Each structure stands twice: as structure tokens, then as C-alpha cells.
Amino acid sequence: MKFSVGIAMSPLEQLVPLAQTAEECGFANIALPDSLFFMETAAADYPYTPDGSRMWNAETPWVDPLIAAAAMGAATSTIGFYTNVLKLGSRNPLLLARQVGSVANLTQGRFGFGVGIGWAPEEFEWCGVPYAKRGARVDEMIEVIKLVLGGGMVEYHGKFYDFDRLQMSPAPSSPVPFYVGGHTEVALKRAARVGDGWTSAMMKFKDLAATKLRLDELRAEYGRENEPFEIQAVCIDRFGKDGYAELAEAGITDTIVVPWLFDGVAFDGPLEAKQDSLRKFAAENIG
Structure with a gap:
């Protein structure tokens, strides 16, 4: 099983040195969060906390x-990066294809595209995109981005997106993996149908294990059971050697961790303390 470092809500000036230290310690990836803006009043509850509250405020740093x-x-030179997850619904697929292809090329193929729909109506409406039919729109967005990243002259004529022949060069030298987020049945079906993996938000072990089994069933229905498939998990009740072994046995391939939180260091804590936590975690769990 691989370990990835979640860097959500860290000060921006810490990101590069944290990635360098994580690479030195043998972590596989950096998991990159996405937040467009903080709305003072939210029309919907945040779906991944028990009470629907957001875990950040207007001053929390995001990039x-x-x-x-x-x-x-x-x-860096070896560590990978993936979005965990980028909210597709409020964005434009052609602009995203240009950006994703650029990052994939600039990192020499060390980039994975974790995608979700987005939970906040404001992110859609204030970016000029309707909140209605967001799931169907995101399905087309994934098709468009994959098509363009595949290289060559392409065209697309769908319900939401329509364009004649175009090409973006250079195409990535290898396919960019798509990891689909979301805990609903619709999201799991999307991951099984078009994803190279599925990524979780915060979940308990029993729910992760059940989700993994459901994904296996869905992938078999789509005839994809023999294709490589990542299971990226943020597990909130399994830790340490025994806990991570249990996750691996359940089929988790990539555990996303924030090592400094284990040591009582806050999201906005000092860089040196976070680097010490990365080294301590790696010594105890990696290798």
C-alpha cells in the first residue's frame, strides 16, 4: 500500500518544502485539495462532516x-501529485484540459486528476454555471477532457458541450489517470465506469470496506474488473502498522495521511514540526 500526504489548509509557503521532504521520506504522492472561495453564508451543508459545518474559515489558505x-x-523529481478532488462542475472542460495537460507534461507524467462534482450551489452559480443537471454535465466534462488529452484533432457534440475539430499540443506522453470522488451510488458508478480509481473523503473503516466491495461489483458489471484501479482512502479510525495492514487487506491501495496531525501540530503549524512528523511517520510505516 502507498501513502500520500494531504496538504490541505497548509500555508502556501510550506507547500514546496513539504513536497520535497515527503519525496525524501518515500511518500508516493501529494494529495491536493480544491476550494474556490469561502462564501459567508452557504446554501448547502458540507457533506463530509457530521453536522454539515465547514472545517475552514474565510482566512484559511488555499491554492x-x-x-x-x-x-x-x-x-521534485519522483513524487506524484493528484487533485483530491478538483470540483469539475463549476469549471470549463476545454480550459481544464489545457491546464491538466500542461501540468502532466511539466511534471513528466507525475500527475493524476482526481475529480468530483462540487457540493456548493454558490460555486456553480457565481462562476456562471447552473447547479441543475450538474451530474450529467460532469459526465460530459470527463469525456471532453479525456478526449482532448488523448491528442490529435478531435471534436465533440454533446448535450452540454459542442465544438468542432481542435487540437491541444503537446498531448501528455502517457494517459493522465482519472480518480473519481464521491460517496453516493451515482458517484461510485461513475468511478467504476470511467475512472482509473476512486477517492474518498473522511470515512470509517467499515464504510470504506463496504464501498470497496460495491466498487468491485460495479466494475464487474461494466466489464472492467481486470483493469488496474486505485482505492485512495482517508480513514478516520485505523492507524499505525496494524491499522494500515487492515486497510491494505481490505483492498485500499493508497492511504492519504496528514502526519503532523498525529503529533498535535495544527494545519497552520510550523514547517519544521511538519517535516519532523513526515520523517517520523515514514520511519514507522514506510519501507
């Missing part, structure tokens, strides 16, 4: 994950 991947990629 565009694609720009972060390019910056950290330029300062």
Missing part, C-alpha cells in the same frame, strides 16, 4: 491545485 502541482513538481 489552485493545478498551479500547486506545477510548482511542487518543478522542485
Whole structure:
């Protein structure tokens, strides 16, 4: 099983040195969060906390994950990066295809595209995209981005997106993996149908194990059971050697961890303390 480092809500000036230290310690990836803006009043509850509250405020630092991947990629050589997850619904697929292809090339193929729909109506409406039919629109977006990233002259004529022949060069030298997020049945079906993996938000072990089994069933229905498939998990109740072994046995291939939180260091804690936590975690769990 691989370990990836979640860097959500860390000060921006820490991101590059954290990636460098994670690479030195043998972590496989940096998991890059996405947040467009903080709305003072939210029309919907945040779906991944028990009470629907957001875990951040208006002053919490965020960076565009694609720009972060390019910056950290330029300062490293082996560690990978993936969005966890980028909210597709409020964005334009052709612009995203240009950005994703650029990051994949600039990192020499060390980039994975984790995608979700987005939960906040404001992110859609205030970016000029309707909240209605967001799932169907995202399905087309994935088709468009994959098509363009495949290289060559392409065209697309769908319900939501329509364009004649165009080409973006250079295409990535290898296919960019798509990891689909979401806990609903619709999201799991999307991951099984078009994804190279599925990624979780915060979940308990029993729910992760059940989700893995459901994904196996769905992938078999789509005839994809023999294709490689990542299971990226943020597990909130299994830790340490025994806990991670249990996750691996359940079929989790990539555990996303924030090692400094285990040591009582806050999201906005000092860089040196976070680097010490990365080294401690790696010594105990990697290798």
C-alpha cells in the first residue's frame, strides 16, 4: 500500500518544502485539495462532516491545485501529485484540459486528476454555471477532457458541450489517470465506469470496506474488473502498522495521511514540526 500526504489548509509557503521532504521520506504522492472561495453564508451543508459545518474559515489558505502541482513538481523529481478532488462542475472542460495537460507534461507524467462534482450551489452559480443537471454535465466534462488529452484533432457534440475539430499540443506522453470522488451510488458508478480509481473523503473503516466491495461489483458489471484501479482512502479510525495492514487487506491501495496531525501540530503549524512528523511517520510505516 502507498501513502500520500494531504496538504490541505497548509500555508502556501510550506507547500514546496513539504513536497520535497515527503519525496525524501518515500511518500508516493501529494494529495491536493480544491476550494474556490469561502462564501459567508452557504446554501448547502458540507457533506463530509457530521453536522454539515465547514472545517475552514474565510482566512484559511488555499491554492489552485493545478498551479500547486506545477510548482511542487518543478522542485521534485519522483513524487506524484493528484487533485483530491478538483470540483469539475463549476469549471470549463476545454480550459481544464489545457491546464491538466500542461501540468502532466511539466511534471513528466507525475500527475493524476482526481475529480468530483462540487457540493456548493454558490460555486456553480457565481462562476456562471447552473447547479441543475450538474451530474450529467460532469459526465460530459470527463469525456471532453479525456478526449482532448488523448491528442490529435478531435471534436465533440454533446448535450452540454459542442465544438468542432481542435487540437491541444503537446498531448501528455502517457494517459493522465482519472480518480473519481464521491460517496453516493451515482458517484461510485461513475468511478467504476470511467475512472482509473476512486477517492474518498473522511470515512470509517467499515464504510470504506463496504464501498470497496460495491466498487468491485460495479466494475464487474461494466466489464472492467481486470483493469488496474486505485482505492485512495482517508480513514478516520485505523492507524499505525496494524491499522494500515487492515486497510491494505481490505483492498485500499493508497492511504492519504496528514502526519503532523498525529503529533498535535495544527494545519497552520510550523514547517519544521511538519517535516519532523513526515520523517517520523515514514520511519514507522514506510519501507
